[in-house]
Amino acid sequence: MVLADVVFVSLTTVQIVALIPTLRDTESRIPRLTSGTAAFVWFAYSLTYLTMGLVFAAVSGTVGALMWAYILLKKPTVDDIELPSTD
Numbered sequence: 001m002v003l004a005d006v007v008f009v010s011l012t013t014v015q016i017v018a019l020i021p022t023l024r025d026t027e028s029r030i031p032r033l034t035s036g037t038a039a040f041v042w043f044a045y046s047l048t049y050l051t052m053g054l055v056f057a058a059v060s061g062t063v064g065a066l067m068w069a070y071i072l073l074k075k076p077t078v079d080d081i082e083l084p085s086t087d
Contacts, residue, residue: 001054004052004054008060009060012057012060013060016067019067019068023067023071028075030071032072035068035075039068040065042061045061046061
C-alpha cells in the first residue's frame with residue numbers, strides 16, 4: 001500500500017498547488033456550491049484513505065478539504081456580487 005499512498009499524495013499535492021493562485025487572488029470568486037461540494041468530497045476522500053490505511057494520503061486530503069473550506073468561508077463568491085438594477 002506504500003505505492004498507493006505515494007501516488008495519492010502526489011496527485012493531491014498537485015491539486016493543492018493548483019489552488020494556491022485562487023487563495024492568493026483577492027478578486028477570485030468561486031460559487032459557494034462549488035467550494036462546499038469540493039470541501040465535502042475531499043473530506044470524504046480523506047476518510048476513505050484513512051480506512052484503507054493510507055495515512056499520508058488522508059492527511060494531504062484533509063489539507064485540500066481545509067483549503068476548500070477556507071475558500072467557502074472567507075473568499076467573496078459569485079453569490080456576493082450585487083447585480084445592477086434593471087429599473
